[in-house]
Amino acid sequence: MCFCPAGQPSCSPNGLFNVSLCQYDSPIMLSFPHFYLGDESFLSEVEGISPPDKEKHKFFIDVHPTMGTTLRARARIQINLAVSQVFDIKQVANFPDIVFPILWFEEGIDELPDEIxxxxxxxxxxxxxxxxxxxxxxxxxxxxxxxxxxxxxxxxxxxxxxxxxxxxxxxxxxxxxxxxxxxxxxx
Structure with a gap:
């Protein structure tokens, strides 16, 4: 399974999606932008990140009630790096265990063309x-x-x-x- 490694007590902290096994064991975790709907501790661990805004950071899909097709959609995902202490490397031996946001992006469609x-x-x-x-x-x-x-x-x-x-x-x-x-x- 890509999202929940066997033998670990929990898959990932609340608000994160662990994709490390799908990414050749790289410490990558996905979340909503600015840790929207995630644990509050993520925001306090990173300096300079603004609080999440529901309208800017939510993931939504509007579906036609009769046909079940997508009318509007907006997917917003943040890629994070799970940084942990490595005592053998002097430069990072004092780093705290944090989830460091790398980037977030969005993809979607606001409205279908009139013909459709x-x-x-x-x-x-x-x-x-x-x-x-x-x-x-x-x-x-x-x-x-x-x-x-x-x-x-x-x-x-x-x-x-x-x-x-x-x-x-x-x-x-x-x-x-x-x-x-x-x-x-x-x-």
């Missing part, structure tokens, strides 16, 4: 309307076909007693056929 927001608005509103239209259309078609089938069933039940035989010029009735059949059966 228009397309997203279209994609979020039109399909539900089309779906409703398809549902109404299919329901209407089903009702029409059901009515047509019912009409044909009623109409054919009224004509069931009359049978037109192909190849002949006369109509045979079902009653005539039944009488003929009964006469055969009685013989």
């Amino acid at each position: 927001t228009d397309l997203m608005s279209f994609a979020a509103t039109v399909p539900p309307k089309i779906r409703l239209g398809i549902i109404i259309g299919l329901f209407s078609l089903g009702a029409f076909l059901f009515s047509l089938a019912l009409f044909c069933l009623i109409r054919s039940s009224n004509r069931q007693s009359t049978l037109h035989l192909e190849g002949s010029n006369y109509l045979a009735t079902a009653q005539f056929d039944l009488t003929k059949k009964k006469a055969k059966d009685s013989k």
